[in-house]
Amino acid sequence: MAGAEKPMFAMDGNDVPFEPGQTILQAALAAGRYVPHLCFHPEFKPHGSCKLCTVKINGRTVASCTTLAKQGDEVESETPEIQDLRRNLVQFLFVEGNHFCPSCEKSGSCMLQAVAYDLGVMAEHFSPFFPSRPIDASHPDVLLDFNRCILCELCIRASAEVDGKNVFALSGRGAKKHLIVNAESGRLADTRLAVEDKAMDVCPVGVILRKRRGFQVPIGERKYDQHPIREVAVGKATARHASGKPSPQGPSKEGA
Amino acid sequence: MSRDLSAILARHQHDPLRLVQILRDVVEEHGFISPGTITTLAERLSLPRGRVEGVAGFYAFFPTENAGRYRVLFSDNITDRMAGSVELRQRMLEAFQVRDGEVSRDGLVSIGTTSCTGLCDQGPAMLVNGRAIPRLTRARIGSISAMIHGQAPLDTWPANLFDIHTHIERKDLLLSTPLAAGAAIDAAIARGPDATVAQVKASNLRGRGGAGFTTGVKWEMCRAAPGEAHYVVCNADEGEPGTFKDRVLLSDYADLVFEGMTVAAFAVGAKRGFLYLRAEYPFLLAPLEATLAERRKAGLLGKSIRGVADFDFDIEIHVGAGAYVCGEESALIESLEGKRGIPRNRPPYPVTSGYLQQPTVVNNVETLAKAAFVVMHGADWLRVRGTGRSAGTKVLSVSGDVARPGIYELPFGATVREVLDLCGATDVQAVQVGGPSGMLLSRSEQHRRIMFEDVPSAGAFMVFDDSRDILQVLENFASFFAHESCGFCTPCRVGTALQRRMLSALAKGYGTRRDLKDLARVAKVMKASSHCGLGATAGNAALDALEKFKPAFEKRLGTLEVMPTFDLDRSLAPAREVTGRDDDEAHLSHEEEE
Numbered sequence: 001m002a003g004a005e006k007p008m009f010a011m012d013g014n015d016v017p018f019e020p021g022q023t024i025l026q027a028a029l030a031a032g033r034y035v036p037h038l039c040f041h042p043e044f045k046p047h048g049s050c051k052l053c054t055v056k057i058n059g060r061t062v063a064s065c066t067t068l069a070k071q072g073d074e075v076e077s078e079t080p081e082i083q084d085l086r087r088n089l090v091q092f093l094f095v096e097g098n099h100f101c102p103s104c105e106k107s108g109s110c111m112l113q114a115v116a117y118d119l120g121v122m123a124e125h126f127s128p129f130f131p132s133r134p135i136d137a138s139h140p141d142v143l144l145d146f147n148r149c150i151l152c153e154l155c156i157r158a159s160a161e162v163d164g165k166n167v168f169a170l171s172g173r174g175a176k177k178h179l180i181v182n183a184e185s186g187r188l189a190d191t192r193l194a195v196e197d198k199a200m201d202v203c204p205v206g207v208i209l210r211k212r213r214g215f216q217v218p219i220g221e222r223k224y225d226q227h228p229i230r231e232v233a234v235g236k237a238t239a240r241h242a243s244g245k246p247s248p249q250g251p252s253k254e255g256a
Numbered sequence: 257m258s259r260d261l262s263a264i265l266a267r268h269q270h271d272p273l274r275l276v277q278i279l280r281d282v283v284e285e286h287g288f289i290s291p292g293t294i295t296t297l298a299e300r301l302s303l304p305r306g307r308v309e310g311v312a313g314f315y316a317f318f319p320t321e322n323a324g325r326y327r328v329l330f331s332d333n334i335t336d337r338m339a340g341s342v343e344l345r346q347r348m349l350e351a352f353q354v355r356d357g358e359v360s361r362d363g364l365v366s367i368g369t370t371s372c373t374g375l376c377d378q379g380p381a382m383l384v385n386g387r388a389i390p391r392l393t394r395a396r397i398g399s400i401s402a403m404i405h406g407q408a409p410l411d412t413w414p415a416n417l418f419d420i421h422t423h424i425e426r427k428d429l430l431l432s433t434p435l436a437a438g439a440a441i442d443a444a445i446a447r448g449p450d451a452t453v454a455q456v457k458a459s460n461l462r463g464r465g466g467a468g469f470t471t472g473v474k475w476e477m478c479r480a481a482p483g484e485a486h487y488v489v490c491n492a493d494e495g496e497p498g499t500f501k502d503r504v505l506l507s508d509y510a511d512l513v514f515e516g517m518t519v520a521a522f523a524v525g526a527k528r529g530f531l532y533l534r535a536e537y538p539f540l541l542a543p544l545e546a547t548l549a550e551r552r553k554a555g556l557l558g559k560s561i562r563g564v565a566d567f568d569f570d571i572e573i574h575v576g577a578g579a580y581v582c583g584e585e586s587a588l589i590e591s592l593e594g595k596r597g598i599p600r601n602r603p604p605y606p607v608t609s610g611y612l613q614q615p616t617v618v619n620n621v622e623t624l625a626k627a628a629f630v631v632m633h634g635a636d637w638l639r640v641r642g643t644g645r646s647a648g649t650k651v652l653s654v655s656g657d658v659a660r661p662g663i664y665e666l667p668f669g670a671t672v673r674e675v676l677d678l679c680g681a682t683d684v685q686a687v688q689v690g691g692p693s694g695m696l697l698s699r700s701e702q703h704r705r706i707m708f709e710d711v712p713s714a715g716a717f718m719v720f721d722d723s724r725d726i727l728q729v730l731e732n733f734a735s736f737f738a739h740e741s742c743g744f745c746t747p748c749r750v751g752t753a754l755q756r757r758m759l760s761a762l763a764k765g766y767g768t769r770r771d772l773k774d775l776a777r778v779a780k781v782m783k784a785s786s787h788c789g790l791g792a793t794a795g796n797a798a799l800d801a802l803e804k805f806k807p808a809f810e811k812r813l814g815t816l817e818v819m820p821t822f823d824l825d826r827s828l829a830p831a832r833e834v835t836g837r838d839d840d841e842a843h844l845s846h847e848e849e850e
Contacts, residue, residue, distance in 0.1 A: 048601050049745050051785040061784045066601045088781045092750035126754055126774065151743070160304075169306025170596070171313030173579075175753040177743030180313075182306040184295045 009073035011055075016069075024064035024075060025053050034230035035077055036086050036115050038093075038204050039152035040065045044161070050152055052089050052115065056082055087119050094121075095128045096175070098147035099205075105214050106206030108222030112150060114229035129175070136181070138189035142200070143209045149179050154202040162198035167191045179207070260285055261293065265300055272301045275311055275594030276577055279318055280535075284386070287327070288319040307595075314596040314742075316370060316578030317386065317535050324359045324366040326404045331381040333372035333497040334732040335655045335718060341380035344397050345369070351401045365404050371580060371736055372497035373536040376655035376718070377423050377662045385410055386538055389417050420539055422504055423662025426678060428649045429641055430622070431665045433629055435512050438556050440632040444519045445564055447631075452523045453479055456627055459635035460647040465491055465583070465620030466690070466714035467789070471627060474617055477607040478524040481615035488520045488529040488569075489611065489618040491588055495534060495580035496691035497736055498716030501651040502621040504663050506533075506540050509625055510547040514571060516624030518556065519631045521569040524617055529571040532588050535578050544573055580740035584788050585618040586610075587742065598744045599788035622651055622715075642668035646707035654679045656719035664717075666706070673702040675717060683722045686805070691716035692733035693793035696800035726808045727763040730801055734759040737794040748791025751782040755795060765812050766822065772809055776802055 006017035011028055018027035023046055028035050039050040048066035055064045056076040064075070076082055093099075093112060101107045133146040151170070156179075159167040167188075171180045183190035193199065200208055219225070223232065264281045268274040278297065282289050289312045298305040312318045319327070330336065330345045345356075348367055354360040357368040375381035378390040387410060389400070396417070403413055424431060444452045457472025478486060490513060494502040505513060517529050533540060548571055551557045561567045574592055576582055582591045586600035589611050610616025619627070626648060630638050638648040646668035652675065655661045659680025666675065672687055687697045689706065690713040697704060697711070704711050720729060738756040743749040758775050761767045779795025786792045802809065825844040832842050 046601075048787065051746050051787070054785045063785075063787075085781060085784055088777065089746050089785065092746050092754070092781075096750045096753075127757065129753065150746075151749075166304035166306060169304065169310045171306075171310045172743070173314050173596075174738060174741040174743045175749060177749065180306055180309055182304055184291050184305065186291075 007069075007071040009069050009071065009075055011075040012077050012079070016075075018069040022069050024055060024057075024067050024069050024073070026065075027069045028064065028077075029234050032234045032236065033077075034118075034233050035064055036118060037065060037233075038111055038115060038150060039154065041154055041202060044154065044157050044202075047153060047157070050089070050093075050150065052086055054082065054085060054089075061085075083119060087121050088125075090116050090119055090121050091123075091125045093150050094124045095126045096131070097149060098128075098130065098133065104148065104206045105209055106148070108217075108219055108225045110206055110224070111204035111229065112148075114224035114232075117224075118229050133178070136186075136188045138187040139191075139193060139211075140189070141195045141211050142188060142193060143211055144179075144181075144188055145207055145209065146179060148205045149207045150205055151177060151179070152204060154204065155179075155199045155208060158202045159193075159197065159199035165192045165197065165199075167193045167197070167199055261296055261300070265297075270301060271594075272303050273592075273594045275301065275303070275308065276315070276591055277574060277594075279312055279315075280575060280577055283318060287325065287385075288322050290320075294320075310596055311594065314579065315576075316739075318577055322359060322363060324364055325407070326365040326410075327383075327385050328365060328367045328400075328404075329370035329383045330368070331371075331373035331375065331379060331383070332369035332732070332735070333376060333379070334729050335376040335498060336372070336380040337728075337732060338656065338720075338724070339379045341392070344380060344392055344394065347394065348397055348401055352404075364407070370536075370578065371495065371740060372499075374494055374500040374503050374534070375420065376498055376500055376653065378421055379655075383536065386535065387418060388420065388536065388539055390420060418539065420503075420507070422508055423660070424504065424508070425654070425660050425662040426664040426666065428665040428667060429638070430626055430629070430649055430651065431509070431663075433633075433637075435515060435628070435632075437511050437515065437551065437554065438562065440515045440519050440628040441522065441556060441562055443632045444522045445562055445567070449479065449523050449525065452519065452631055455635050456523070456630055459630040459638040460645075461623065461626055461630055461638055462646070462708060463620055464622035464626070464650065464714070466496070466693075466712070468708050468712060471619060471623055474607055474619070475520060475523050477605075478615045478617045481608040483608075483614040485528070485612075485614050486521075486524050486526040487611045487614060487616040488517050488524065488526045489585075489588065489592070489616060490517050490529070490531040490571075490621060490624055491583065491585065491618050492537075492621050493532050493534045493576050493580075493583045493588060494537075494621070494715075495583045495740075496693065496714050496716055497733070498653060498655055498688065498691045498718040499714060500653045500655075501663055501715045503537055503540070505621050505625055505651070506537070506544060510544055511551070512625045512628055513621055514547065514551055514557075516619075516626070516628035517571060518561070518569055519628055520617055520619065520624060522561075522567060524615070526617070527568050527570075529569060530592055530611070531571060531573045532582070532592060533573055533575050535576045538575070541573065541575065548573070579742075580736075581742045581788070581790050584790065587788070588618060589616065596742070598742050599790075643705075643707050643709065645709050650706060650713060651715060652706070652713065652717045653715050654717045654719070657681060657684070657721035657724070658719050668707040669705050671703055671705050672697060672711070675706070676702065676719065679719070681719045681721070684719055685722045685724060686720045686726060686729075688716065688718040688720070688729070688797065689713045691718075692736055692797055693789070694796065696797050696804065698804040701804075725763070726801055726805045727759070727812060730797055731756075731759045731763040733797045734794075737790070741790060741794070745785070745787035745791060747782045747785045748787065748794060751778045751786075751791065752794050754778050755782075755798060759798065761822070762809060762812055764823075766814060767809070767812060768814055772802065772813075 008015045016031045037053040046065040048063045053064040136144040156168040298308040359366040375390045380392040381390045461471040462468045579597045582597040587597040591597040606616045642648045652664045734756040738752040741752045
């Protein structure tokens, strides 16, 4: 196969081929090996903020989404130490926001929830912050629920790079860092966001929601209800899904 | 208002790269940055509005709502607290009947806290509308309060209130070698750029800002990197609590620092340089500008320096706006470009892709000062002092429980004991070397040596005697990191907040054994996965203390299996305030004590 000519690194003892210029995460996903991640999206430049994809290379911990793959690297990913670290990071994200899965429209297609299941996170462990984050229902077609924001900046990047609208941005810093919209009123209705925008389809959690679409797909039949995220993320599940029964709305746009 | 903005924008050539400087001027003139101002600035600078709002919201000294005509910020380093800042702040809050961090009803004054202002040798200190006032006493607070009550303009306040003293207690190589302005530049020109870089490399000069990267290697990489332009940046964003040596170097040795920058520019081929000055040192701005003007007049800056065709170089001063993270070199560059100070993904490093993605050398103030002498006197000038891997001397900022706080220049390899003896410290319980991100040393570690091989230090040396509560020290450090985390990455953003909560609970006696385990766990998560040095080091002090000061924690632990992590009765205070009740029935504490 062509793989024979490609450079390789080892991840948890398995050879992973890569193209020069690929990061460890990109190469691993392409080779069908899942590494948990949230702020990474294949269509955007790696960002490296959630740190869930942290791996250990030669004793150093690095974010695999922003670290270029190198021939001969020995990468530790699903070791007890690294998985523990990832569990803590997921717990950090849960306690920082207000995440109530049972009442969330995104439950079942939420990456944070799916990653938590994948890692076996059973509880938040740390005391929740219970931040006060009012929702923005001003837009006729879109609801913003900031309570669930994990600050991955995907909507910011999509709106700036694909839509050319800069609808979203960040303000504040530290634990007070928060998503803002591009309007003096602070209201989404006063921005140029449209439902067709790329920014509508990249939120890994339940911040950016289409109005009048709630619970159209029943709980239990959603993206990660059907297939674990470690299959979806490496493209295995899509193939299986396509051969299975079609979803009621055709190709799902949720949590793309 | 709009006309003011036009003047400010014109002063900055409508350059979006100068956004942080523009916002500084807005605050200077308007007191805060209103939503309407943000909209106007965004339109005039052709920036997305959210981008401007994001920058305004990032820096501590950019209020986005009315913060009063007098904005008082008490420096909240542990050394300020040890010198009585909490009581002084309380007095002032009472005098104006205003709550911490809030504006008085008449819009006259707001009183709050800010991270260490670098006046630890003459604390407690405060900033009023950005201007520093050191050596606070009850008397000083009294007269300041009276002047605010009387609405006296800041310019009419007695000048001696703002006097910053210089305490140099020990001079060594750097502080005692005289400089004839231009001598290091002449030496560099005589030798040529390649040999200049080689000489700095041979001296084994390492960065004095904390990381300790070899300066000559940095210059060499930058010189070799292809680019349309090269830049030299002096990192004077001295934000590590307990550090003030760069302040003194910039006040008393400014020529030397600029000489170092000019030599660096010659070595790497830079035409433009920036000095990024922390906002807490506004009193340095005018003298530094004056020094730059003199150097321009003397032909040490500008076109064809010393008659060398093509050796054009000049320096601009950029002032920060209250963000410790901007001491990280790539965050500093982001800030120089008028953005939120978020550390970049690296590689690429600034030496190949820095300011405007061009090759950029970022060096600490002290590093550049030493580089000037290395170029002037040769590599051995530095190596006569210090140890194998730590050549030369280190300028320390000594504060806390000592008889003579101030600046001490010592050869690398000096023991902690030697420093303590010099500065007159007795009954020493602990020393924090390198600031909150550095190392917490116990009394049994006074034999340890200050050098890269053992106890590295960016300059801070804070001493705590037996009367001090280590948990309060740790709580202060934890608050600092939580306040200064940029929030980019999960581990630091959430970890520093969790750490602050846990240490606050432990210091107040609401902690449990589980908190001790969690504290260590959070510190390890931050260390392993943070995006930059801020998060990676934010748990150092707690980890050190858990190992070396265990009894201080144990003494304070709750005895119960399960403890509430808060004071139940105090949590009802807002309810009492809303209902206007304060009788026994509105309190829980009596029933709790069984």
